[in-house]
Amino acid sequence: MTLYEITDNYKAVLEMAQNPDIDEQAIKDTLEAIQGDIKEKADGYAKVIKELDGETDKLTAEIKRLTDRKNTIQNNIAYMKQSLKEAMTSTGNLKFRTDLFSFNIQKNPPALIVDNEETIPSEYLIPQEPKIDKKAIIDFLKNGNKVPYAHIEQSEGVRIR
Numbered sequence: 001m002t003l004y005e006i007t008d009n010y011k012a013v014l015e016m017a018q019n020p021d022i023d024e025q026a027i028k029d030t031l032e033a034i035q036g037d038i039k040e041k042a043d044g045y046a047k048v049i050k051e052l053d054g055e056t057d058k059l060t061a062e063i064k065r066l067t068d069r070k071n072t073i074q075n076n077i078a079y080m081k082q083s084l085k086e087a088m089t090s091t092g093n094l095k096f097r098t099d100l101f102s103f104n105i106q107k108n109p110p111a112l113i114v115d116n117e118e119t120i121p122s123e124y125l126i127p128q129e130p131k132i133d134k135k136a137i138i139d140f141l142k143n144g145n146k147v148p149y150a151h152i153e154q155s156e157g158v159r160i161r
């Protein structure tokens with residue numbers, strides 16, 4: 001159910017924009033084919049944009065819910081494995097079979113625990129390309145400074161309220 005009354009032309013655009021199998025050019029062609037003056041088109045665009053915004057908000061919430069659920073399940077798996085390991089160790093049953101599964105306690109691959117990163121020799125460090133601190137440069141340029149390696153451009157975008 002849509003928040004706004006959307007004409008058939010824009011309903012088609014909305015459905016296309018929601019379908020990952022539809023390419024961007026098809027959406028552009030459909031938008032260009034819709035007749036009307038700029039104000040009518042702007043209202044149609046805005047209705048579709050608001051519907052898509054609402055859908056992305058719902059998807060973001062669903063992604064968070066599913067991620068939380070996944071983490072809960074993974075934590076429960078880890079707890080159950082640890083609990084089973086403790087039971088096997090305390091009873092001395094380190095290796096056995098049942099009708100369905102085989103169980104044994106084995107060593108995991110060695111894990112490195114770094115105690116002090118600053119004392120690690122350089123041959124064990126991976127060199128990395130420096131990253132540009134764009135925010136710092138923007139702040140510097142906003143204060144009236146000029147540099148030969150960067151400048152600020154002010155773009156424009158449509159705001160729909």
